[in-house]
Amino acid sequence: MTEKATFGAGCFWGVEARFRELDGVEDAAVGYMGGTLDSPTYEQVCRDETGHAEVVEVVFDPERIDYEQLVREFFSLHDPTQVNRQGPDVGDQYRSVIFTHDDRQHQVAERIRNELDESGRFDRPIATAIEPAATFWRAEEYHQQYLARRGGSCAI
Numbered sequence: 001m002t003e004k005a006t007f008g009a010g011c012f013w014g015v016e017a018r019f020r021e022l023d024g025v026e027d028a029a030v031g032y033m034g035g036t037l038d039s040p041t042y043e044q045v046c047r048d049e050t051g052h053a054e055v056v057e058v059v060f061d062p063e064r065i066d067y068e069q070l071v072r073e074f075f076s077l078h079d080p081t082q083v084n085r086q087g088p089d090v091g092d093q094y095r096s097v098i099f100t101h102d103d104r105q106h107q108v109a110e111r112i113r114n115e116l117d118e119s120g121r122f123d124r125p126i127a128t129a130i131e132p133a134a135t136f137w138r139a140e141e142y143h144q145q146y147l148a149r150r151g152g153s154c155a156i
């Protein structure tokens, strides 16, 4: 049995590549979540008008990697104190957000966010939102495994 986890942490190319490297992650796809428009295109999301975040939907085997490890990876692969941006990428599509699929995921995500906030690891407060998952709109195929196919890296 596999489980799903969904994270927004800036440009989804790099986020997908990082999650794919983890043992226990069986699949990952990039897409859009949390906005108002059905079937949004990349251009619509980029214009910052739809309210969607760029997200990665991770499919994992909970017997090989647990949700808590994924959440910890999420917090270390981006700067969760930035609001509606990630480095040079500016706009609410780049916001830091965890979309949870059930109550247990919600509790784990909140516990780790609070723990990190109190730990002093970041100079500023964590801006990450934790919200129930909405419809995952899979992004255009040319965005899937973008870095693996084209090489290079995200600007951050």
Ligand code: MHO
Pocket: 010, 011, 012, 013, 054, 088, 089, 155
């Ligand atoms: N600044 C990045 C954003 C891409 S990401 C899929 C670029 O255009 O290279 O939002």
